[in-house]
Structures are given as structure tokens and as C-alpha cells.
Amino acid sequence: MNSSSIERWGGLALIGAGVLELVVNSVLTPLLPRGVPFAQTIVSPVFAWRQSIASACAALLLFGTVGLYLRQSQKAGRLGAVAFAVAFCGSALLVGIEWAQLFDIRDFARRAPDTLNALNAAHGLSLSDIGGLIVLGTFTIGWLAIAAVTMWTGIPSRMAAGMVVVGFFLIPILRPILPGLLGPVVGNVVLGVGWIWLGLGLWRERVATHQPQ
Numbered sequence: 686m687n688s689s690s691i692e693r694w695g696g697l698a699l700i701g702a703g704v705l706e707l708v709v710n711s712v713l714t715p716l717l718p719r720g721v722p723f724a725q726t727i728v729s730p731v732f733a734w735r736q737s738i739a740s741a742c743a744a745l746l747l748f749g750t751v752g753l754y755l756r757q758s759q760k761a762g763r764l765g766a767v768a769f770a771v772a773f774c775g776s777a778l779l780v781g782i783e784w785a786q787l788f789d790i791r792d793f794a795r796r797a798p799d800t801l802n803a804l805n806a807a808h809g810l811s812l813s814d815i816g817g818l819i820v821l822g823t824f825t826i827g828w829l830a831i832a833a834v835t836m837w838t839g840i841p842s843r844m845a846a847g848m849v850v851v852g853f854f855l856i857p858i859l860r861p862i863l864p865g866l867l868g869p870v871v872g873n874v875v876l877g878v879g880w881i882w883l884g885l886g887l888w889r890e891r892v893a894t895h896q897p898q
Contacts, residue, residue, distance in 0.1 A: 736791075753831060
């Protein structure tokens, strides 16, 4: 498989990731049980579906970073390589977190629900919390960096990259402003659409270069 094919598949991966991001945060997250013990939420069928799709979304983002980097590498130089490395590592770590929640945490919730509820109710940061913050920080910084490189190079779309940046910032900004889950939903919709737009740009650009003259 040559680099052009990888770029096209990377575009499709970003489109798929954006669609799954919309499903996870706009459809499934609001359906999670509320007002019940933490362990009961974790063992719910909705949580299993949510984490399965979230895991697939993170994996697709992992491939999407490769496609973006290959397309931008000649123009982006070392800055693009660093941004790609951080975004790739962040996406890979996110796959691990989502996968662990799907299997390990759900198994914990089934076998020792009282213990999991007690741990969740404990005050202060646990090692698990710190690990999650590291993953979230690496993922966010990496994608903000690769979006910044995309805006700088204009490949494949400055506006799409800008939407990704806006989406990342809207999630924490709107959370305390809008009622319930509406803030995070709006932010994640913007983020998901940004990934779809990036993927479409990458796919269309590569398809155009393969059209017969």
C-alpha cells in the first residue's frame, strides 16, 4: 500500500471517527443511567455500547493522524512530525483507556460493585484519575497541535482544523453554562463535524489527484 492509499484511508478513518463521536456524545451518553450507583451505570447495556463505539472512534483517530501526517509531511517539516507524534500517542493512549473501561472496569463493577462505588466516592485524585488526566492532556494537546499545523499548511482545510480547535475549547467552556449535558454535547458535535470535514478534505484531495487527465 503506497502513501497515497494510506492518506485516503486516513481520510475515511477521520470521517468514521467524526460520525462515531457524534453517536457517542450526542446519542449514547445522554442515555446513560442517572441517579444510580456508579457501578450500576458501568454495567448497563448503554455503557457497553458507548465504550465499544468510543474505542472504535479512538482507533480510527489513530489511523487518521497517520493520513494527515503523510499528506502534510513535506510542508509541515519537523513541527508537523512533533505534532503527529503527540497526537498519535494521545490517540493510542485513549484507545487503551476506552478498552480498559469496556472490559476491566465493567468486570470490576460486576464482581465488586460496592468497592467500585466506594472508590468512585472517595475524595482526592487517585492514580487512576492521574492516569486519565495524562491521557486526556496528551490527546488534547496532540490534536490541538496537529490542527494548528493543518491551519498553518492549509492541508487539507484550515476551516476544518479551526472547527476541531473550537470543539476542544467549547466542551469545557459550555459545560458550566448550558444545562445538563447540553454543553458537552454541543462541543463534541462541533469537534466531530471538524473531524468529518478534515476527513472529507483528505479523501477528496487524494481522489482528485487520481482522476484521469
